[in-house]
Amino acid sequence: xxxxxxxxxxxxxxxxxxxxxxxxxxxxxxxxxxxxxxxxxxxxxxxxxxxxxxxxxxxxxxxxxxxxxxxxxxxxxxxxxxxxxxxxxxxxxxxxxxxxxxxxxxxxxxxxxxxxxxxxxxxxxxxxxxxxxxxxxxxxxxxxxxxxxxxxxxxxxxxxxxxxxxxxxxxxxxxxxxxxxxxxxxxxxxxxxxxxxxxxxxxxxxxxxxxxxxxxxxxxxxxxxxxxxxxxxxxxxxxxxxxxxxxxxxxxxxxxxxxxxxxxxxxxxxxxxxxxxxxxxxxxxxxxxxxxxxxxxxxxxxxxxxxxxxxxxxxxxxxxxxxxxxxxxxxxxxxxxxxxxxxxxxxxxxxxxxxxxxxxxxx
Amino acid sequence: xxxxxxxxxxxxxxxxxxxxxxxxxxxxxxxxxxxxxxxxxxxxxxxxxxxxxxxxxxxxxxxxxxxxxxxxxxxxxxxxxxxxxxxxxxxxxxxxxxxxxxxxxxxxxxxxxxxxxxxxxxxxxxxxxxxxxxxxxxxxxxxxxxxxxxxxxxxxxxxxxxxxxxxxxxxxxxxxxxxxxxxxxxxxxxxxxxxxxxxxxxxxxxxxxxxxxxxxxxxxxxxxxxxxxxxxxxxxxxxxxxxxxxxxxxxxxxxxxxxxxxxxxxxxxx
Numbered sequence: 279x280x281x282x283x284x285x286x287x288x289x290x291x292x293x294x295x296x297x298x299x300x301x302x303x304x305x306x307x308x309x310x311x312x313x314x315x316x317x318x319x320x321x322x323x324x325x326x327x328x329x330x331x332x333x334x335x336x337x338x339x340x341x342x343x344x345x346x347x348x349x350x351x352x353x354x355x356x357x358x359x360x361x362x363x364x365x366x367x368x369x370x371x372x373x374x375x376x377x378x379x380x381x382x383x384x385x386x387x388x389x390x391x392x393x394x395x396x397x398x399x400x401x402x403x404x405x406x407x408x409x410x411x412x413x414x415x416x417x418x419x420x421x422x423x424x425x426x427x428x429x430x431x432x433x434x435x436x437x438x439x440x441x442x443x444x445x446x447x448x449x450x451x452x453x454x455x456x457x458x459x460x461x462x463x464x465x466x467x468x469x470x471x472x473x474x475x476x477x478x479x480x481x482x483x484x485x486x487x488x489x490x491x492x493x494x495x496x497x498x499x500x501x502x503x504x505x506x507x508x509x510x511x512x513x514x515x516x517x518x519x520x521x522x523x524x525x526x527x528x529x530x531x532x533x534x535x536x537x538x539x540x541x542x543x544x545x546x547x548x549x550x551x552x553x554x555x556x557x558x559x560x561x562x563x564x565x566x567x568x569x570x571x572x573x574x575x576x577x578x579x580x581x582x583x584x585x586x587x588x589x590x591x592x593x594x595x596x597x598x599x600x601x602x603x604x605x606x607x608x609x610x611x612x613x614x615x616x617x618x619x620x621x622x623x624x625x626x627x628x629x630x631x632x633x634x635x636x637x638x639x640x641x
Numbered sequence: 642x643x644x645x646x647x648x649x650x651x652x653x654x655x656x657x658x659x660x661x662x663x664x665x666x667x668x669x670x671x672x673x674x675x676x677x678x679x680x681x682x683x684x685x686x687x688x689x690x691x692x693x694x695x696x697x698x699x700x701x702x703x704x705x706x707x708x709x710x711x712x713x714x715x716x717x718x719x720x721x722x723x724x725x726x727x728x729x730x731x732x733x734x735x736x737x738x739x740x741x742x743x744x745x746x747x748x749x750x751x752x753x754x755x756x757x758x759x760x761x762x763x764x765x766x767x768x769x770x771x772x773x774x775x776x777x778x779x780x781x782x783x784x785x786x787x788x789x790x791x792x793x794x795x796x797x798x799x800x801x802x803x804x805x806x807x808x809x810x811x812x813x814x815x816x817x818x819x820x821x822x823x824x825x826x827x828x829x830x831x832x833x834x835x836x837x838x839x840x841x842x843x844x845x846x847x848x849x850x851x852x853x854x855x856x857x858x859x860x861x862x863x864x865x866x867x868x869x870x871x872x873x874x875x876x877x878x879x880x881x882x883x884x885x886x887x888x889x890x891x892x893x894x895x896x897x898x899x900x901x902x903x904x905x906x907x908x909x910x911x
Contacts, residue, residue, distance in 0.1 A: 411673070
């Protein structure tokens with residue numbers, strides 16, 4: 279700024295101004311043009327000194343070329359314009375009174391080295407940035423993998439710890455994954471469940487819509503269904519469940535898997551049956567109390583089991599709270615008569631208790 | 642089970658990312674071929690796109706310096722992308738040593754790269770979060786650690802709101818963010834617009850289509866629509882203007898014609 283008009287410093291500055299004006303339009307710097315010129319000034323000074331140095335030394339112009347890249351002149355045009363500028367003005371503004379021929383030769387060699395320095399630095403920078411972004415992508419993927427891992431661990435805990443039976447099958451019905459609760463419902467043998475096909479789980483008592491709903495679901499026409507369904511256990515006993523099956527789709531909405539959630543209702547069902555039996559049979563005689571009862575009874579009794587043998591395991595007791603007989607008899611929709619005095623005395627069905635002989639025979 | 646909110650769905654580098662495209666426009670190599678391919682397609686319609694990005698960077702620099710001169714030492718830069726050069730923390734910490742800067746981006750690769758760049762800088766950090774979930778940003782440990790929301794903050798929303806569709810209500814997100822800031826805070830914003838682009842509208846639409854194709858639709862808004870982001874603010878002079886006209890340090894006439902695409906403004910909360 280304090281340069282003497284047309285002195286060497288002033289001429290150097292004018293060269294830097296011309297250079298910055300030529301290159302600024304093709305840079306991607308966020309600096310203003312005058313700020314950019316300040317960045318070029320030391321580079322111009324080094325070129326100027328190298329031009330007039332006793333011997334040619336390639337390192338300086340190479341470093342100047344590299345510094346251009348450092349100033350975010352990564353566009354190849356920035357090099358072309360810089361070299362144009364050096365070629366046309368360096369000797370003119372910075373050559374002072376040296377021998378023109380030698381200065382011109384030196385100026386050419388400076389440009390060659392500048393170009394080499396620029397190319398070298400651009401290559402280094404490109405590789406470094408490619409490496410950096412690839413590493414960033416890897417790191418980001420690692421974060422996702424960790425998050426998925428944590429999420430999966432949590433999911434696994436829920437899956438395994440759930441009291442409800444959970445099973446996942448593909449759309450062909452091949453069972454891919456089941457949790458412990460489901461295995462226990464089927465009697466505890468994993469091989470009885472895992473690797474099997476859903477279609478093997480037909481049961482004589484399946485309502486007609488059960489498999490229609492299933493077909494609709496695996497075809498992707500239905501998102502879920504909810505049924506009561508019986509299964510044969512490997513030991514021949516029956517498992518009654520409340521079964522909810524949902525279709526799982528991928529991110530693009532394509533059906534992928536079916537998810538079955540099942541709740542073991544065998545015991546509840548048996549209790550229900552007993553209450554029904556009590557409600558529809560005379561407590562003293564054990565005879566049906568209403569004509570409507572017997573059909574409902576047969577329909578709801580789990581088939582696949584000989585009802586006689588099931589009955590045989592029931593224990594009978596004479597003691598029973600009177601409340602069930604009088605006040606709190608379950609409403610069944612059937613008319614029921616009070617026990618009559620004339621009925622012959624007969625043992626009554628035992629109250630259901632888990633873990634009794636009945637339970638174990640059904641497991 | 643639902644993925645945790647902070648975990649990205651997946652990292653798919655075969656899908657172009659707007660932050661890596663932005664880096665390519667600025668002459669960087671923090672990008673992959675898919676990004677460059679999308680950038681080149683957009684540039685077929687608008688060859689001056691890099692000049693718009695450069696004007697954004699230059700405006701950001703002036704705005705950060707303005708904020709620093711106005712005494713602000715805390716900066717929240719949402720949609721910060723890939724740090725290359727002339728980043729907010731460099732400008733801010735040069736103007737005011739010790740200035741605190743929190744960057745926010747939802748691009749996991751940009752965040753991972755920012756973490757590397759900011760390593761060892763105790764006064765700057767990056768948060769992986771989404772502009773549309775201001776609470777995630779404001780409640781992040783980085784914000785809690787570095788920013789004192791009882792004192793003014795400069796909130797930077799540079800070249801990000803035009804990636805938010807109206808159905809996602811960018812106005813509500815901005816309002817929720819600024820509601821958390823102390824009086825005297827600044828909202829620094831730039832936004833793309835068809836206004837000011839030195840091309841017939843049809844051509845610019847071609848570039849907009851490219852962004853739609855890569856599932857990062859570019860929502861061009863009118864000046865009035867952009868001004869609505871500043872409702873309730875005192876506009877810092879000269880108001881909402883094309884980028885080169887905002888407190889220029891050099892003659893705007895010398896700027897590339899593309900630099901005048903879109904609008905920039907700074908508002909102050911009272």
